Amino acid sequence: MGNTTEQDVATAEELVEFIRQSPSMFHTVATARGYLDEAGFTYLPESGTWLLEPGGRYYTVRNNSSVIAWRVGCALDDPEHGDFHFQLTASHADSPTFKLKANPELEGPEGYLRLDVEAYGGMIDYTWFDKPLSLAGRVLVRNGSRIESRLVSLEEDVALIPSLAIHLDRKTNESFSPNRARDLCPVVSAGDLSAGTVDALVAEAAGVEPGRVMARDLFLVNRQRGRVWGAASEFVSTPKLDDLACAFTSLKAFLASDNEGCVSVWCCFDNEEVGSNTKQGAMSTFLRDTLGRIAEALGRTNEDLRRGLAGSFLVSCDNAHALHPNQPDRYDAANHPVLNGGIVVKEAANQKYCTDAFSRAVFEGVCADAGVPVQTFANRSDMVGGSTLGNLSNVQVSMHAVDVGLPQLAMHSSFETGGTRDVALAIAALTAFFDANIRIADADLVVLG
Structure with a gap:
């Protein structure tokens, strides 16, 4: 070996x-x-x-x-x-990841603002919980009579999918099976931000005003940095x-x-x-x-x-x-x-x-x-x-x-x-x-x- x-x-x-x-x-x-x-x-x-x-x-x-x-x-x-x-x-x-839907925001309950996403591929769902997440992909931008494609990658973590506390589900370690429509909606804000925040963040990353973003293909990104690790440097994780x-x-x-x-x-x-x-x-x-x-x-x-x-x-x-x-x-x-x-x-x-x-x-x-x-x-x-x-x-x-x-x-x-x-x-x-x-x-x- x-x-x-x-x-x-x-x-x-x-x-x-x-x-x-x-x-x-x-x-x-x-x-x-x-x-x-x-x-x-x-x-x-x-x-x-x-x-x-x-x-x-x-x-x-x-x-x-x-x-x-x-x-x-x-x-x-x-x-x-x-x-x-x-x-x-x-x-x-x-x-495999989660793709942002065309209307990307879910408001509430209370002051929360969440992302509306759907699964892209067959990921292991539980590995996406409790990690700071970002967004990346492409947006189509209107520039006069032209519609141009631009790469977008938010260089900050803006969302997180929170687990439910074990005190509220004592059997979670026995049969954890999250519902993707209910349990896998990333939280963007607890009340400080309002509807339109996601469009504003994406437009800023693309360098345009929000009204010029015509369409998007954006995905959740785990920005946890990859690394070589182990006492003998045997492993690479990313x-x-x-x-x-x-x-x-x-x-x-x-x-x-x-x-x-x-x-x-x-x-x-x-x-x-x-x-x-x-x-x-x-x-x-x-x-x-x-x-x-x-x-x-x-x-x-x-x-x-x-x-x-x-x-x-x-x-x-x-x-x-x-x-x-x-x-x-x-x-x-x-x-x-x-x-x-x-x-x-x-x-x-x-x-x-x-x-x-x-x-x-x-x-x-x-x-x-x-x-x-x-x-x-x-x-x-x-x-x-x-x-x-x-x-x-x-x-x-x-x-x-x-x-x-x-x-x-x-x-x-x-x-x-x-x-x-x-x-x-x-x-x-x-x-x-x-x-x-x-x-x-x-x-x-x-x-x-």
Whole structure:
């Protein structure tokens, strides 16, 4: 297993900072764009004309909440690298939280002012109680005849969801099951503030008068700062570890790699936590449209694209459940990952994950050649697990694919925990994937180089 090094800690702390800068899916894309811009990538709007060249670095964005970046290899036509193809990773930018409704305030009882919110995704509700909370997302602002999108993040805590005292519910520790319409309304004021406060706060953060804010996509944010901790610095805890840990590690790997024989692609989609079935989700046409336009801009025919997809490979990156020390019986006896054991390959007979024997062999072969450890996750056979974005993106653009993730505890809590070393180990595994010369002949043969 090894010991945590100073470099492991530094890498995990960069992840913590990446997450701090990404309080909403819109901020995640903005943060990723900062990395891409610094690395010399060119932004190509979906509505513009795309002119690509070998060696070029590009990215495009949909809805300001999903982003796809790619690097064109300089030796795409070199027979040593096989036929034209893509090597991709895909993660997601969103995390479970609560979304502010269009009319955001609830007045009373007595002098209280509360927020009217609804659940976004499947969070662990009790972890949101008794924490100072903020708001972040985007607002649409009227500026003359223009309506403009602006990022908003209140740099202060303005709300809290209070627990009911145990004296008023003696059985709360036996069967705590809060009602989301009644028990999960954050308190904004106990009487000093009045209706319109939320609009005023949001407008101030956007730098406009309240009347110019036309619409908003705002979410509750736990601003508790992430950290590396433990006597041996083994743990990293932060909000949104799922799935920003994968977004970060796959982005770092993508930027560190250098594969001249393919088109390397990094994807980060929105709305995975609510099913991905949106215009910017993994089940949308975003990936299909982008790959098709890349092929066309590089002078490839539709036939070339179809052949290229058959020889392409996707690594779907979404975190995995590490063995819980207090409830090990919840896990499969032989297929459970541990913290700081390395990246996890996830597989399920019900096909909720896209891993099969072929894709497992390819990914584990790449990692073995690079000397990077790999773990395995499968659900206990009498328990139904979750799903992720790999199979959903394959509905639109099908290719060989494997599901992987970093092992973590407390998935969908407002504050999640992973292993410090796993951050660097995941970057190493995904860099090896991007660097590998993967030549696929249907599902019968693959050559790794």
